[in-house]
Amino acid sequence: MAYYKTNGIGCSYNWCTGKLSLVCLYNHDGAATAVKNLYTKGGAGDTCAKCEPNKNQENCVNGLCQVPLSYGPTTPTICPNALSNNAVWVTDDLRTIALDMHNYYRRLLATGWAKDKQTVYAKTAAAMPELTYDCDLELEIMNGLIDCPGKPVATRKSLANNYKVFKPYNTPTEEALQKVMDIP
Incomplete structure (x- = not known):
């Protein structure tokens, strides 16, 4: 200290x-x-x-x-190669938050607590797997975002992606992720 x-x-x-x-x-x-x-x-x-x-x-x-902070990006543990590809600013904290939020909503659905417009609550799932973080998928989506296309990123046909635009553009990363995950 x-x-x-x-x-x-x-x-x-x-x-x-x-x-x-x-x-x-x-x-x-x-x-x-x-x-x-x-x-x-x-x-x-x-x-x-x-x-x-x-x-x-x-x-x-x-x-x-008073001195300027010497910034040195930490080596990610979830995706160790992230610093050498386009995911330089995606932190392990952000990866964990995204994964936890997705699994939270999947749990709500799997246990029958997700609200459904037709039946009040969705039916429980017989087999809803927990998501794990896939660094190859991150790399693919980051490569698609490199030019900031302003629309959903085209990926391999077998993949789906969530896409949402909101303002202001300078929203803190964690708050932006929360807005993306907000389910109306």
């Missing part, structure tokens, strides 16, 4: 067996064996005396040096 090279943090939480677990990750590891000093110690009045880029107090705000 106090390592001077750290300039980025990401946190998440989850309820685990009745306890709230909060986990934060830093973009540089101050606990690594190669790290000899967490930060350079200063004397009285030295707070922010060596802030980058000019080694002075110009970029000091409330005792901390």
Whole structure:
């Protein structure tokens, strides 16, 4: 937490067996064996005396040096090759959210809790398989989206895809996915 090279943090939480677990990750590891000093110690009045880029107090705000975040895309675990294809901005979080939302609605249908316009609730399913994430399908759809066609992407005949356009275009990714999955 106090390592001077750290300039980025990401946190998440989850309820685990009745306890709230909060986990934060830093973009540089101050606990690594190669790290000899967490930060350079200063004397009285030295707070922010060596802030980058000019080694002075110009970029000091409330005792901390203001520096740009050094972004380094994390290696995805669900689709490890995503960074080398067109899915650079699809994160594992987004993949998990999409998969969980699809399976949520499939469960509603399979268990007879999905609303149906004709019979109030749809009939239960005899065998509704749980979806798993397919990286090859992601690659195919990303290759079709590369030129932003503004219409459903043409894929192999045996595949179907969901397509929805909404505004504003700068909606946060998670909110956009929620809008796509909203069932009227």
